[in-house]
Amino acid sequence: xxxxxxxxxxxxxxxxxxxxxxxxxxxxxxxxxxxxxxxxxxxxxxxxxxxxxxxxxxxxxxxxxxxxxxxxxxxxxxxxxxxxxxxxxxxxxxxxxxxxxxxxxxxxxxxxxxxxx
Amino acid sequence: xxxxxxxxxxxxxxxxxxxxxxxxxxxxxxxxxxxxxxxxxxxxxxxxxxxxxxxxxxxxxxxxxxxxxxxxxxxxxxxxxxxxxxxxxxxxxxxxxxxxxxxxxxxxx
Numbered sequence: 001x002x003x004x005x006x007x008x009x010x011x012x013x014x015x016x017x018x019x020x021x022x023x024x025x026x027x028x029x030x031x032x033x034x035x036x037x038x039x040x041x042x043x044x045x046x047x048x049x050x051x052x053x054x055x056x057x058x059x060x061x062x063x064x065x066x067x068x069x070x071x072x073x074x075x076x077x078x079x080x081x082x083x084x085x086x087x088x089x090x091x092x093x094x095x096x097x098x099x100x101x102x103x104x105x106x107x108x109x110x111x112x113x114x115x116x117x
Numbered sequence: 118x119x120x121x122x123x124x125x126x127x128x129x130x131x132x133x134x135x136x137x138x139x140x141x142x143x144x145x146x147x148x149x150x151x152x153x154x155x156x157x158x159x160x161x162x163x164x165x166x167x168x169x170x171x172x173x174x175x176x177x178x179x180x181x182x183x184x185x186x187x188x189x190x191x192x193x194x195x196x197x198x199x200x201x202x203x204x205x206x207x208x209x210x211x212x213x214x215x216x217x218x219x220x221x222x223x224x225x226x
Contacts, residue, residue: 041221042218043204043216043217043218044160044216046216091157093159093160095159105162105165106162107162108159108160108161109159110158110159111157111159113157
């Protein structure tokens with residue numbers, strides 16, 4: 001149990017375009033979903049925490065207007081990278097938790113590798 | 118500030134034992150996770166410790182000392198597939214996960 005999927009697995013786009021990444025919890029209801037970014041050879045960097053039906057909480061330094069997060073249902077959260085630039089190229093990973101905080105085990109999606117040309 | 122320290126990289130031999138240490142200084146403590154992450158993949162859960170002591174799960178064991186702000190992950194009978202990064206993460210007083218930078222473990226035949 002506790003499977004989280006992400007789509008797409010990888011995406012290549014031109015600079016200036018927007019990219020939407022979906023994160024789904026397949027067999028449980030995810031009260032909380034987390035979005036991470038990971039640059040090569042670095043650890044996970046939490047971007048934002050979203051609770052179903054409310055606005056996401058962004059970490060310091062993460063532009064909320066650039067990284068739009070929508071958590072419309074208990075099984076789906078989306079991250080939209082608007083006007084992507086080459087420096088946004090990274091590995092984006094979502095995780096889902098049945099609880100309301102990071103205290104509960106987080107189940108990770110397989111990640112989405114974004115390359116912006 | 119909050120800080121989690123892990124060695125950047127370790128090398129071990131197939132069949133041997135390796136211990137990966139993690140020290141932390143956080144605002145409060147509500148548990149410590151260890152995750153395994155293979156290159157290009159998302160992390161997978163290994164263990165969760167909230168009380169002092171050793172928790173054994175097959176070839177992997179995790180130890181916690183809250184008074185010392187210290188944990189280690191012990192991997193026995195190493196296999197080539199254990200080559201991965203191992204991430205230590207602490208749950209702070211706000212129940213948020215604070216992540217270490219990870220330890221890259223290289224297994225040699």
